Amino acid sequence: xxxxxxTGAKVRVLIGKPGLDGHDRGAKYVAHILRDAGFxxxxxxxxxxxxxxxDAAIQEDVKMIGLSLLSGAHNTLFKRVxxxxxxxxxxxxxxxxxxxxxxxxxxxLEAMGIKAVFGPGTPAxxxxxxxxxxxx
Amino acid sequence: xxxxxxxxxxxAEAKKAWDExxxxxxxxxxxxxxEEFVTVSDEPVERLYTPEPSVMKEYNEKLGFPGQYPFTRGxxxxxxxxxxxxxxxYAGFSTAEESNKRYRYLLExxxxxxxxxxxxxxxxxxDSDDDMSAGEVGKVGVAIDSLADMEVLFDxxxxxxxxxxxxxxxxxxxxxxxxxxxxxxQGVSADKLTGTIQxxxxxxxxxxxxxxxxxxxxxxxxxxxFEYCTKSVPRWNTISISGYHIREAGSTxxxxxxxxxxxxxxxxxxxMKAGLKVDDFAPRLAFFFAAHTDLLEEVAKxxxxxxxxxxxxxxxxxxxNPKSWMLRFHTQTGGVTLTAQQPDNNIVRVAIQTLAAxxxxxxxxxxxxxxxALALPTEDSVRVALRTQQIVAEESGVTSTxxxxxxxxxxxxxxxxxxxxxxxxxxxxxxLGGMVSAIxxxxxxxEIEQSAYNYGQSIESNDRIVVGVNKFQVEEENTIPLFKVDxxxxxxxxxxxxxxxxxxxxxxxxxxxxxxxxxxxxDDNLMPFILxxxxxxxxxxxxxxxxxxxxGQYTETFN
Numbered sequence: 001x002x003x004x005x006x007t008g009a010k011v012r013v014l015i016g017k018p019g020l021d022g023h024d025r026g027a028k029y030v031a032h033i034l035r036d037a038g039f040x041x042x043x044x045x046x047x048x049x050x051x052x053x054x055d056a057a058i059q060e061d062v063k064m065i066g067l068s069l070l071s072g073a074h075n076t077l078f079k080r081v082x083x084x085x086x087x088x089x090x091x092x093x094x095x096x097x098x099x100x101x102x103x104x105x106x107x108x109l110e111a112m113g114i115k116a117v118f119g120p121g122t123p124a125x126x127x128x129x130x131x132x133x134x135x136x
Numbered sequence: 137x138x139x140x141x142x143x144x145x146x147x148a149e150a151k152k153a154w155d156e157x158x159x160x161x162x163x164x165x166x167x168x169x170x171e172e173f174v175t176v177s178d179e180p181v182e183r184l185y186t187p188e189p190s191v192m193k194e195y196n197e198k199l200g201f202p203g204q205y206p207f208t209r210g211x212x213x214x215x216x217x218x219x220x221x222x223x224x225x226y227a228g229f230s231t232a233e234e235s236n237k238r239y240r241y242l243l244e245x246x247x248x249x250x251x252x253x254x255x256x257x258x259x260x261x262x263d264s265d266d267d268m269s270a271g272e273v274g275k276v277g278v279a280i281d282s283l284a285d286m287e288v289l290f291d292x293x294x295x296x297x298x299x300x301x302x303x304x305x306x307x308x309x310x311x312x313x314x315x316x317x318x319x320x321x322q323g324v325s326a327d328k329l330t331g332t333i334q335x336x337x338x339x340x341x342x343x344x345x346x347x348x349x350x351x352x353x354x355x356x357x358x359x360x361x362f363e364y365c366t367k368s369v370p371r372w373n374t375i376s377i378s379g380y381h382i383r384e385a386g387s388t389x390x391x392x393x394x395x396x397x398x399x400x401x402x403x404x405x406x407x408m409k410a411g412l413k414v415d416d417f418a419p420r421l422a423f424f425f426a427a428h429t430d431l432l433e434e435v436a437k438x439x440x441x442x443x444x445x446x447x448x449x450x451x452x453x454x455x456x457n458p459k460s461w462m463l464r465f466h467t468q469t470g471g472v473t474l475t476a477q478q479p480d481n482n483i484v485r486v487a488i489q490t491l492a493a494x495x496x497x498x499x500x501x502x503x504x505x506x507x508x509a510l511a512l513p514t515e516d517s518v519r520v521a522l523r524t525q526q527i528v529a530e531e532s533g534v535t536s537t538x539x540x541x542x543x544x545x546x547x548x549x550x551x552x553x554x555x556x557x558x559x560x561x562x563x564x565x566x567x568l569g570g571m572v573s574a575i576x577x578x579x580x581x582x583e584i585e586q587s588a589y590n591y592g593q594s595i596e597s598n599d600r601i602v603v604g605v606n607k608f609q610v611e612e613e614n615t616i617p618l619f620k621v622d623x624x625x626x627x628x629x630x631x632x633x634x635x636x637x638x639x640x641x642x643x644x645x646x647x648x649x650x651x652x653x654x655x656x657x658x659d660d661n662l663m664p665f666i667l668x669x670x671x672x673x674x675x676x677x678x679x680x681x682x683x684x685x686x687x688g689q690y691t692e693t694f695n
Contacts, residue, residue: 020256020272022345025385025472028585029592045692046345049268071256072511072621076271102511102618120476120509121605124596 021071177388185545216535222500228253232288253277261680264629274625306348332373353687364663386588394561418460436550438496
């Protein structure tokens, strides 16, 4: 399912918590369900700078980055992550996000390059299916 | 006595006959909806509860009377017949000017106390113009950089009349110092100030994340605050030991009680080791719990917490003042129970949670607003949340008698069970070498994460229903108006910091900060040094940096 068919290797995903927000229930839960679904997940822990997240993603050679944020700083910090990926020539890494994100902000985030935004209560299956279709 | 026992036997016999007769017959024809019924915390629930012998035999020891040890039924002799709980709405956003307006609105609407939400940079001790603060300034609370902001925040609010709770932890000493300094400017001396600082760093390492310094210096700051307030701010609640965030992170009800009281044990031990007498500081310790929608479990939880804490303070710490035994608590309805789907339904959830808090005997309450799964609440939705408390207080009738669910066969047995499970967690943490060590080993975090995962899975599998999320869904357009924080707050605060720095004496500030750094190296109480720096308009970032040079920074350990 999430094995890349050519090599059989697991798809690597980095789950990151940018900024100062400490709410990590959602991030840890998503990390867990992605592992259950066959992804290889690296979780950064809370309070990482966008620089730390992007460096870790490149170093760990991940295919995807999931950003979780509940503080309302998503417009600034998600953008910073995308900008840094571009600067470092790593814009092929797929970035998705989740948390307390007002629906009005979603089109803007998608326009800047966030591939999917998962709000509170999104079922695990929907997250996994969406990520798999992003990879297809 | 003999009569009572034989009466219990008669009940047991009759119950057996009922189980084997009508129940078996009905279940044979109409199976029950589920094979197993459980609470939201996965506690098994029986079909019917009957009198439990110990409640009858040991009424005075286990339940006693309100206002008396072990306080199972409440901490005051008359509870809400005397005075209702404090309706304290947690609020704060953007600048001090904007938040000041919201506080005045809440007071006009009948709020009886203030509860200040600070933004994350303030909570962690970064100035608004620090790189670390990018995007976060004014978002989840009000931005406070120096005493100048604090003066604006409480402009026109008399600190001798309004009690203020401040959700502030790693930088609690600084915000308390600013509050004292605002009081001085209003002509209100520190001994007249009433309120609470959260000041509970352990649950920041466990669940909430706004730590700055490592545990040892953080615990020292907390003891310094206990000591300072005992002498100078005697009516202040020096800590609000919080299960709320532990529950929000995914714990069960019993874990919430167990981990919170284990935190309390660590604070009491630290202060006693620093030479304070338990009865000098324990009466000012306060607690903070969540109220979730599983009404009866929550009521049992509050009752269990009160009884367990009283026993520990009396027996383990040999406290003699009854006020030291009392678990007084603030409650907030459960943020995680709010759904982004069909947000109006959240009003109903909050109403049930309000009842849980009140039937559980809370001393103050914040009710969440319906739109908080999506954003900070609008003024209109906050008003409905406050009205929910007022309806329970004025119309429901539950405030007319004390602990109305006391004596419920189910609630009493669940109270016993939660108390026993919470105590088992405390014993486990003792075995691990106390709370700091349990946190460093990741034990507490892992327990909570596992509970959160189990809960999530029970929803994914539809074993547990959340209305509007995995049952009774509708296609909906998100049309409710949401509150938005002005994105220019960061710039506004940066300008304010520049002005404050231009107007103050740099030389004096430097001297005060140097004195704080020097004191941090020794054993002196740091509160007077912090207060000195605050009065000279040193910023929160400068003050934290002055201590960080000595204390170092904490980084999360996890695996």
